[in-house]
Amino acid sequence: MGGLLESGFELMMIGMGTVFSFLALLVVVTQSMSWVVLKFGLASDPHVANLRLGAADKLPSTSKQSAQHVAAIAVALDTHLRTPPL
Amino acid sequence: MGGLLESGFELMMIGMGTVFSFLALLVVVTQSMSWVVLKFGLASDPHVANLRLGAADKLPSTSKQSAQHVAAIAVALDTHLRTPPL
Amino acid sequence: MGGLLESGFELMMIGMGTVFSFLALLVVVTQSMSWVVLKFGLASDPHVANLRLGAADKLPSTSKQSAQHVAAIAVALDTHLRTPPL
Amino acid sequence: MDLLDQLWNGSGLAQMTFGQFAMILISLLLLYLAIAKKFEPLLLVTIGFGGLLSNIPGAEIATGNGLLHLIYEVGIETGAFPLIIFMGVGALTDFGPLLANPKTLLLGAAAQFGIFATLLGALGLSALGVMDFDLKQAAAIGIIGGADGPTAIFVAGKLAPELLGAIAIAAYSYMALVPIIQPPIMRALTTEKERGIVMVQLREVSTLEKIVFPLLLLLLVAFLLPSAAPLLGMFCFGNLMRECGVVERLAETTRTSLINVVTIFLGLGVGSKLGADSFLTAETLGILALGMVAFSIGTASGVLMAKLMNLFSANPINPLIGAAGVSAVPMAARVVNKVGLEANSQNFLLMHAMGPNVAGVIGSAVAAGLMIMITGG
Amino acid sequence: MDLLDQLWNGSGLAQMTFGQFAMILISLLLLYLAIAKKFEPLLLVTIGFGGLLSNIPGAEIATGNGLLHLIYEVGIETGAFPLIIFMGVGALTDFGPLLANPKTLLLGAAAQFGIFATLLGALGLSALGVMDFDLKQAAAIGIIGGADGPTAIFVAGKLAPELLGAIAIAAYSYMALVPIIQPPIMRALTTEKERGIVMVQLREVSTLEKIVFPLLLLLLVAFLLPSAAPLLGMFCFGNLMRECGVVERLAETTRTSLINVVTIFLGLGVGSKLGADSFLTAETLGILALGMVAFSIGTASGVLMAKLMNLFSANPINPLIGAAGVSAVPMAARVVNKVGLEANSQNFLLMHAMGPNVAGVIGSAVAAGLMIMITGG
Amino acid sequence: MDLLDQLWNGSGLAQMTFGQFAMILISLLLLYLAIAKKFEPLLLVTIGFGGLLSNIPGAEIATGNGLLHLIYEVGIETGAFPLIIFMGVGALTDFGPLLANPKTLLLGAAAQFGIFATLLGALGLSALGVMDFDLKQAAAIGIIGGADGPTAIFVAGKLAPELLGAIAIAAYSYMALVPIIQPPIMRALTTEKERGIVMVQLREVSTLEKIVFPLLLLLLVAFLLPSAAPLLGMFCFGNLMRECGVVERLAETTRTSLINVVTIFLGLGVGSKLGADSFLTAETLGILALGMVAFSIGTASGVLMAKLMNLFSANPINPLIGAAGVSAVPMAARVVNKVGLEANSQNFLLMHAMGPNVAGVIGSAVAAGLMIMITGG
Numbered sequence A, B, C: 001m002g003g004l005l006e007s008g009f010e011l012m013m014i015g016m017g018t019v020f021s022f023l024a025l026l027v028v029v030t031q032s033m034s035w036v037v038l039k040f041g042l043a044s045d046p047h048v049a050n051l052r053l054g055a056a057d058k059l060p061s062t063s064k065q066s067a068q069h070v071a072a073i074a075v076a077l078d079t080h081l082r083t084p085p086l
Numbered sequence D, E, F: 001m002d003l004l005d006q007l008w009n010g011s012g013l014a015q016m017t018f019g020q021f022a023m024i025l026i027s028l029l030l031l032y033l034a035i036a037k038k039f040e041p042l043l044l045v046t047i048g049f050g051g052l053l054s055n056i057p058g059a060e061i062a063t064g065n066g067l068l069h070l071i072y073e074v075g076i077e078t079g080a081f082p083l084i085i086f087m088g089v090g091a092l093t094d095f096g097p098l099l100a101n102p103k104t105l106l107l108g109a110a111a112q113f114g115i116f117a118t119l120l121g122a123l124g125l126s127a128l129g130v131m132d133f134d135l136k137q138a139a140a141i142g143i144i145g146g147a148d149g150p151t152a153i154f155v156a157g158k159l160a161p162e163l164l165g166a167i168a169i170a171a172y173s174y175m176a177l178v179p180i181i182q183p184p185i186m187r188a189l190t191t192e193k194e195r196g197i198v199m200v201q202l203r204e205v206s207t208l209e210k211i212v213f214p215l216l217l218l219l220l221v222a223f224l225l226p227s228a229a230p231l232l233g234m235f236c237f238g239n240l241m242r243e244c245g246v247v248e249r250l251a252e253t254t255r256t257s258l259i260n261v262v263t264i265f266l267g268l269g270v271g272s273k274l275g276a277d278s279f280l281t282a283e284t285l286g287i288l289a290l291g292m293v294a295f296s297i298g299t300a301s302g303v304l305m306a307k308l309m310n311l312f313s314a315n316p317i318n319p320l321i322g323a324a325g326v327s328a329v330p331m332a333a334r335v336v337n338k339v340g341l342e343a344n345s346q347n348f349l350l351m352h353a354m355g356p357n358v359a360g361v362i363g364s365a366v367a368a369g370l371m372i373m374i375t376g377g
């Protein structure tokens, strides 16, 4: 009985210690990460936006192609892009 | 052979009896339920509507808060309410 | 070692042969199918459209029924049609 | 060359039996009926394609570790798929018309006579030596008359898995044929005047009644016929999610993604029972014939019950709506509407037929529970 | 007649025990609270209905090959369903407020004191001979204080499956009661002035930070506390899918169809543990009492921690947001907002409370991992 | 203290092997490529995260009763997940361009030369003693050249499950690298004038042709190569649901919720094969090298075949579209379009490339069926 209570008490100490240490470390790590991101301008909106540019956005755009062509290709691409890669 | 037919016949009698008794009882029970609901005005639309008011609707509304604040909180809440409880 | 390479080579021959034969046959079969469909006018749009007419479209339409009635039935049917058959 | 031999021996041309070839044609016929004729497409497209796959020689899709066989074991042998479909149907069902006129539950009771008459018929054929069905098999065949696919599949999976393919095909085929089977029977048993009866408009039903009803139904099942609890329990659960107003996101998923996914796999799993060996038997012909009888008797019983009730009812009942008591939701209700409009072009019976229509679902689930309990499923 | 006897013997009236009857009433009560009072309806509707089904005598839905028992075995015994729900919650969680103010993670740590105090309490009751919980059971009961349903179910499934029903009911009931349990404690431990503290507006958080955070969290778990990896791993996976911007179709399905389907089956599976035999015991009462203690201590610890942090913090922290550290997402954050507005009608704490709120999810998952590792789950 | 020891011994720092650390870095690299570079994100995000989870020491997520191992057993070992994905891809595929110009099927055939050349390469490396692949393993590696993820996973699961992780990584990596691998090969094998060829506009294809095609394809498979029936059967089933017009709700769910859910679990399951022990081997390097060869040879074969066909064709074929025959749907078709526009800014080849693109899916499934039959999967 006493043994059970004792191991419970020990578990409580270790447990709260672990939870606190873990989350405190997470505070530090998170703050460092944010500092790096902000310091090196990695979070600048253009950059983030860039990060999200998909292949579709890199499609060729030549000045000569007519609006009609562009529309046609857009429709075709749109249909096509719905297919997730195999 | 005869035994099989006989137990089939018995099953038919018992079966139709059960189906009829069960659904007839359901008629009575349903009518009673509806009677209670209508008699005691439990079905009045306001009440039913009330029944459906969620916690979100009970949020504080003070006369002083600016429209801006209300809008801000609405957006926040909306985002937040999408999270189903853990 | 040599045996393994040999059976690999054999597999390659048989494999490419099978793939080509299968797809070549599919070319012929597909072209024949399209020929039949187009030849016998099975692809005419009205026909194809007909093919797609569901039971709902065959519902009675009498000249006397008022627009109101039609609206009511439309609503009812719409609700009802959402139920997939048991 | 060895490999060429192996290729030829592995081909369908070398391995296909006549039975498999016949089943492929039957599967294509089912697909044709589903796609071109709109016969219960949600089920017949999936079952038909499952049948195609199951009769490809050497592919072993419907046996051993083949996908369709795994689907069958996981979802149908356990009863899980029909029960989940029933939950979805519950989430799609509006008990409003039934609650507005609860007496129509009796029409749903009467139409189940088709089930028991067919059971007797199956045993009769066996007594005559034409067929060889035991009590469990006869009960499973009878349930075709319930005109509810998931109920028929659930019962067949419990009582006669060896007949599951034929029973499912019969059930869905006749449900698809409801617009052809029912009208002559309905017209034969009613006068033009009866068919023209206009019924009083249904009252509005409150949300609270709709919330309480599935619970009441479940409690009645719990106290009186627990063996019907799996089927009706899941049905009531789906309906409670629909009506209670606080779990709309669950109800929405249940009646869309979930029921759709399970329908696909249910169909493929049933299709796995269309292998030539098990399907191309005399029993299948017997089942198809008995299924037709079951539908006809159920329809007739519903109509006659409505005429009987009319003798005692203050508000007149159009006897046509009795035919909807077989269930075959929602086709039978639409047929009632159509036949009613022929007699009286201002007489819209659809809403009135929806009461007996869903009552028929309850009725056949009750019958199914009873069968399972008594024949020891 | 034999069949009539069989019918009667198979009925619920003949078979129902008093315990089953009581459990049916309790299940109906859960449904009432869920539907009429909006107590965690997504879970209490499904658990409550599962409880109803599990106490229908003779239906065997929650035992053997019954659907609910199969669901339990497949989804809960394996831990799969709570983990998938956690993935879905990850896909729904916005770590923005937490990233804007990472120190609030400490509030989520403090609130976990409720877990360990309750564990000690459970062992204390056993030491006193009032109850008879071993270390694993006490640990599982303690996790109720984490105020996260899936975490509690996951841990109970590993450490004390025999208590799963009671633990789940306690967890969700108290999460539903958060608006009643927390405010008095929050008011007792704070002054009007403290409750009125206005916090500085949170900064905008960049997409990159949001993408990196779940990976950082997972790496920390991997290096320091791998036993928390299943729970936090799935949580981080869901969150990464949400934030990374390139798998939006997967994230969308995860937080809608997938989480909804799994919620339905999780609820039914938990409900299968509400059988009278296992639920109607003295232990259940003990668990309910201990669960209440857990919530209260967790709330108090969070508030006190916030007051402590205020002594060292440049920017003032409103101590109320510490109460959100128990998690109970999102209810606890809303309660904080409400109590804050009472003290200062211009003080919207919701966003500030969301940081500790999700920190509490992380904190209790960490505690859960530790418990499982140490008590040998 | 004992518990502190236990905590330390249970930590990742104490248990992690160098291999696990390396695999965590590799998994992070996959995530980086998927998120920042958009390399097949649907698969590389899920596989990469699965790889992370699988290399957390002591968490046992990818072994025993761990979630990822259960997913692997249930969904990949049985072949169910790749087949369901194939059904979903069928429901997403428009055979219109292929039906308008069926001869492009031959391009899809030619590109499969990459598969068999790679198989021979793998056996050659073994003959040289550099590697040690048997026939089954060589066949599974060759299928990487098919440039279809589900096909590669299905075949690897049957023939060489021990190589599944490496094969899947190679397949998806090279599919992602298609825009980098293919253009130089395409340019090297064609003249500027050939690349500028404008093809005649494709005709409209009727609904009936689209409905009949998947059935025709399946029948051909059934009669000639049944071992390809699981893959092509599910593909045709999905496509029939899409085109037949009567089960739109099933098709819609198949190409959204269902394929999304299965993609998530497929990715996690494949990721469970990225454990350091099985992945960090010389074989993996060999597989990566061979996979690159497979893609290059497949691309070249497709282009050369198109040039060959051009000698006999009335309507000129732009040889670039041959490169789409490897499949890698839809990336390869987009690459064709891009390279074509470089040569002639008015030349939109996308629709023309979609024919060989889906033909490549059929071609590699045929090759897969053959491999499984002959090497005895």
Ligand code: NA
Pocket (backbone or CB within 6 Å): D145, D146, D147, D148, D325, D326, D327, D328, D360, D361, D362, D363, D364, D365
């Ligand atoms: Na029925």
Ligand code: NA
Pocket (backbone or CB within 6 Å): E145, E146, E147, E148, E325, E326, E327, E328, E360, E361, E362, E363, E364, E365
């Ligand atoms: Na928590």
Ligand code: NA
Pocket (backbone or CB within 6 Å): F145, F146, F147, F148, F325, F326, F327, F328, F360, F361, F362, F363, F364, F365
């Ligand atoms: Na391919």
